[in-house]
Structure formats: structure tokens, C-alpha cells
Amino acid sequence: MTKFSDLSLNPKVLKAVEEAGYETPTPIQAGAIPPALAGRDVLGIAQTGTGKTAAFVMPMITLLARGRARARMPRSLVLCPTRELAAQVAENFDTYSKYVKLTKALLIGGVSFKEQDTLIDKGVDVLIATPGRLLDHFERGKLILNDVKVMVVDEADRMLDMGFIPDIERIFGLTPFTRQTLFFSATMAPEIERITNTFLSNPERIEVARQATTGENITQGVLMFKASRKDREGTEKRNALRKLIDAEGDKCTNAIIFCNRKMDVDVVAKSLKKHGYDAAPIHGDLDQSQRTRTLDGFRAGDLRFLVASDVAARGLDVPSVSHVFNFDVPSHAEDYVHRIGRTGRAGRDGKAIMICAPRDEKNLADVERLVQREIPRLDDPLGGGVTPTSEAAAKPADDSEKPRHSRSRSRKSDEKTKEQKPITEAPAKTEAAKPAPETKPAAQEKPRQKQDTARKDTPRSDNNRSRNNDNRGGNKVVGLGDHLPDFIGLSFEEREN
Numbered sequence: 001m002t003k004f005s006d007l008s009l010n011p012k013v014l015k016a017v018e019e020a021g022y023e024t025p026t027p028i029q030a031g032a033i034p035p036a037l038a039g040r041d042v043l044g045i046a047q048t049g050t051g052k053t054a055a056f057v058m059p060m061i062t063l064l065a066r067g068r069a070r071a072r073m074p075r076s077l078v079l080c081p082t083r084e085l086a087a088q089v090a091e092n093f094d095t096y097s098k099y100v101k102l103t104k105a106l107l108i109g110g111v112s113f114k115e116q117d118t119l120i121d122k123g124v125d126v127l128i129a130t131p132g133r134l135l136d137h138f139e140r141g142k143l144i145l146n147d148v149k150v151m152v153v154d155e156a157d158r159m160l161d162m163g164f165i166p167d168i169e170r171i172f173g174l175t176p177f178t179r180q181t182l183f184f185s186a187t188m189a190p191e192i193e194r195i196t197n198t199f200l201s202n203p204e205r206i207e208v209a210r211q212a213t214t215g216e217n218i219t220q221g222v223l224m225f226k227a228s229r230k231d232r233e234g235t236e237k238r239n240a241l242r243k244l245i246d247a248e249g250d251k252c253t254n255a256i257i258f259c260n261r262k263m264d265v266d267v268v269a270k271s272l273k274k275h276g277y278d279a280a281p282i283h284g285d286l287d288q289s290q291r292t293r294t295l296d297g298f299r300a301g302d303l304r305f306l307v308a309s310d311v312a313a314r315g316l317d318v319p320s321v322s323h324v325f326n327f328d329v330p331s332h333a334e335d336y337v338h339r340i341g342r343t344g345r346a347g348r349d350g351k352a353i354m355i356c357a358p359r360d361e362k363n364l365a366d367v368e369r370l371v372q373r374e375i376p377r378l379d380d381p382l383g384g385g386v387t388p389t390s391e392a393a394a395k396p397a398d399d400s401e402k403p404r405h406s407r408s409r410s411r412k413s414d415e416k417t418k419e420q421k422p423i424t425e426a427p428a429k430t431e432a433a434k435p436a437p438e439t440k441p442a443a444q445e446k447p448r449q450k451q452d453t454a455r456k457d458t459p460r461s462d463n464n465r466s467r468n469n470d471n472r473g474g475n476k477v478v479g480l481g482d483h484l485p486d487f488i489g490l491s492f493e494e495r496e497n
């Protein structure tokens, strides 16, 4: 078996690695470090949790150990999709460059420009940045990229999701043609393939197995959830989540709870807190100091439940998460793999539990296709309490009229919504006609997914009923527009039932 000492790393790096407690390189490290040290381009297909950060950080430190940066001309560049990931890369540099004198700067949102400007002005060996921030700096004339010798693109597939690919292409164009490129992505989407074909030169390709997909140490389960009424979906779903958590008892020492939308992240965190659970949210709209505080608390074990969006949690290294709860089925199947990969790390056992509402069933099928297994269905923790179909059947009109506004309402006012609220009141229809605000939050974090999310979520969320009436009901009602007279909706549903 390869040892770190076989890898021709700088002895000072080896000393730091040893002190960090690592003896054996992970497969991505064993595969990527030698060609990187030989000056070759590397294409690493590996997801987070495989040790991929150290796979580029260790050779970079070794390569940069000699030489000095000139003012405003960083010698290397690491591009990351999120601030958290950038901060994590910076931490890795600190760990492994303990005995090597290297300077670094971090260009990420939420960190003051001034401080980083001063560092860059002096000259840095390593510049770790999110693409937007880097280009801002460049455009202000604060940065010259002509001396970049090594450029790393980390989590390229996430960059693609977030709409950063044009920025990445531009940055590639601003760095010298002779640079060495270390490129990492969990998957190889066609667009990523195109970028690597364009900007990498004869790369050494290292692909490591998707650890989470087949992770036998992660027990998975899904609760097929259906609200008793659409206007109670949010409340009941959060109740189901609490029951699922409670059912795990002491085994659930800490957990990440993933939601598809930022707004839900806030609502779920708030609701858990209200019910006495130690929970806090993390997503892209929170300021940096708050995000850092929350994360540090979670890592230190002071916070039990981290409620997160995909982007905020991607790449985060929290080694001992006992559980992952998916409050929603992710709309991109790949995200399921990333999400559940947060648990069961480093050989520990983990548990991944998901809630699937009727509108998410197609997404669930996509996930199961990707992971090539059926995720076991869980018993309803409420003993059928979340699906009192008799109630729904007794009130067909409620069920028939609420769907289109239910999701926006569910976030804001589930708890406030009066059970007997007239189903045809004007605000409900107004909201029904405006799906856009709902899809925006997700879009801010993942611009490229905006249309998808809108397309997938909105119509499907409308139509719980479609399962019973093969879609006819949902489509027809939507087609009637804003001014659906009450009686049409009512009689229509009656007929369907």
C-alpha cells in the first residue's frame, strides 16, 4: 500500500501530514499527487469526503515551497463554488503548510475587501476564491493573473449548477497558457467534459468510486408522506420530521437536515427550535459571520441539528454526523448522493432518512435510478396520522382548491392558516397565479436550476390529485387561470372523486 512518504512530497509537508494523523493516502491522493508533482494537469473525478482537497493542497504546497510571489500576482489560484468550501480549502492549506512559509488570501463574499486587498497587494502564493469575487477584484485592477502557475478548479459540477462556468472560462483565459491545472468534479456532465477538453492539457485522469452511492455503512429509508390537506402540508411535514428524529432517539447524536429551498431551511430551523430542538439554519443568504458561527457550533458538537441548503452544505467537512434527514427529495438526483455522503464518513455507520411528498415521487424515482437500489419505505412515524385520508375525502373542495397556493402559503403561514379558511378567497388565487417567488430563492443559489425547479416543482406541487385522476384535474384547473369561479372548482373535483 502506498504511504505518504512514497509520494515525493516536501518533507515539511510530510511532517504536517503526520501530525494531522494521516498515514495512508486516500485513492484520490495516491492517484493525483504524483502526476501533480510531476507538473501534469490532473482531472480528478471524486466527490467530497474522498480526501480530494488534500489531493491538490499537498502537491501545491510542495510545488510552491520554492519561489516568491510578486505584488498583486498570485502564484496559484484555487476556485471554489462556495465560501464554505473556500474556507475549508484555506484550512487545509494552514494544516499542511504549517512548516512551509507560504502566504495566502481568501477572496470570498462576506470577508472585507480591504483586508484581502492588502494581502494581495503584498503578493500571495495562494489565492483561494469564489469566481465572482475573483473577477470583481480583477476588474478593479487589483489583481494580475499572469503569474499563476497552478490553477485548481474544485467541485466543477457544482460550479456548473451555480452558473459559474462562463466565469471559470473567463478566468482560464486570464491565466497563462502554460499554467498547470488541477481540476476536480464529482461527476462529468457534458459541459464539464467540454471545459476539460478545452482547458486541460493531456490530463492524468483519476476517478474514484462514489463512496456514498454504495456506502453499505449508510442505512437509508424514505417516508412516503401525504398531507391530510394541502394547506397543512408544511405543518404536517415538519411534524413528521420531528417524529422521525424522535424515533431515532439517542442514536441521533447530530444531524444535517436538507431542504431544497432556502426559505424552507429557515422555516424548518425555526419550527424545530420552537419545538425545543437544538437547530440552526445555514444557507447562502445568511451573513458570513453567522454561517461561520453556526458551522463552528455544529462541528464542535454544541449544535445538534444543522438545517441546510445543498449549496451551503456542499463540501463541508463534518466528520461525525450520525444522521442526514432529507426534508425534501432533492430535485437533482446527484444531490442525494452528496447529501447522504455527509453521514457514515470515515467508516462510521450513518443513517439517511428522507421524506417524499407525492409531488417528489418522480424525483425519488430518479434518485433510485441513480443509486441503483430501492430505498426502503419507512413506516409512518405518526401511525397513519399524517395521512388521514378520510378527512381529505370528506372535504374534497379543500383538497381541490388549495394546491396551487399551498407551497408559498405553507412556508409563510402554515401555522397561521385557519383550517376552515374559505378555499376560494382572493389571496389564495393571487398566489396560485404567481409561482415565481417560490422558485426564486432556489434560483439565487443555483441560477442554472431556476427553470428546472420552476418546471418541476410548480405544476407537480399543484397536483396531489393527479395521482387519482391521471393529471386531468391539475392541468384543467391551472388552465382556467386566476379567475376560476368557486363552483367550477368544486363541481370539477366532485366529479373526479
Ligand code: AMP
Pocket (backbone or CB within 6 Å): 022, 023, 024, 025, 026, 029, 047, 048, 049, 050, 051, 052, 053, 054, 315, 316, 317, 319
Ligand atoms: P475532502 O474530500 O477533502 O472533503 O476530505 C474529507 C475528509 O478526509 C477530511 O476530514 C480530511 O481531513 C480527511 N482526510 C484527508 N486525507 C486523509 C487521509 N489520507 N486519511 C484519512 N483521512 C483523510
